Amino acid sequence: MRPRRADARRNYDQLIAAASAAFAREGADASLEEIARQAGVGSATLHRHFPSRQALLNAVFHGRVEALCQQAHELAEGADPGPALTIWLRALGAYVASTRGLASSLVPSTDNECHHMIVRAGDELLTRARAADAVRPEVSIDDLLTLVTAISMAVEHSPGENGSEAERLLGLAIDGIHPRPAG
Template structure:
């Protein structure tokens, strides 16, 4: 987690308790989980929660950071795949499944995408954009992605599918449909 290494031991303990409580509560209630309940479950006051996480979005970033890091690692692994178009599609499906099954992740990513200020390099949005851009670039170079398609377009599509379904297999199916279209393949 960015910025937590220099915390005093009691502050680090509070940070970890807040994140653990937030992970559990966001899993139950989604991105709009009660911050007051999270603070109570962590055994800290509201002011302590807000000192560590000045906004709901900052807390959600901490909640989802490890999952997003896993998706980024998967993108790095897929960068060397023989079929760049399939690698991009496989990764987008993985992002959709994670977004659909991790309550609040897709909503959090869409909310951060509406923020007019550029995301920090440690934000989940930036991490996914950066990781996916490598795959998109390779797919474009191989003629497997249209030149006007942006990573912002793809992440918005994947997050929208995740929000609409909250069901991993169905999200993967819809992303596949969006990527391949409704046209039947060659006979």
């Protein structure tokens, strides 16, 4: 890809800033036309840079998702597999619950790079935890991500401290993925 002209780079940066603010305020369904207006560009410019809403969500949340993936890799290298997975799921849940719009950006779709990044990172932890018999064998990374995003989306519009509610609900879900006692 060739470097962008200065005006194109400025438009891109303004769109990212406007989208970040809009998603934080209104969630992932924020008006694309309003984002373009806030960035001081037309809708055509927004769509030239971001051909879909998902492409814009990917751009806005890429850095945050990358940090979560890095944490997963670090945990996979050192921590006990079962607790490592739990630590990462709690970190993911807390981050998604506190970042409005991020849960929607993790929903599976073919053009969702954020989702693909999280799946790869989480699967590394899950594979290790499964090998250590720290999670039930039928648990998949898609199951875990569905739980985290569903919980985050469920509390996103709740009044009050949705982070603690998300953490409580995620704790219940995490308890359910551990192997059942014999007998």
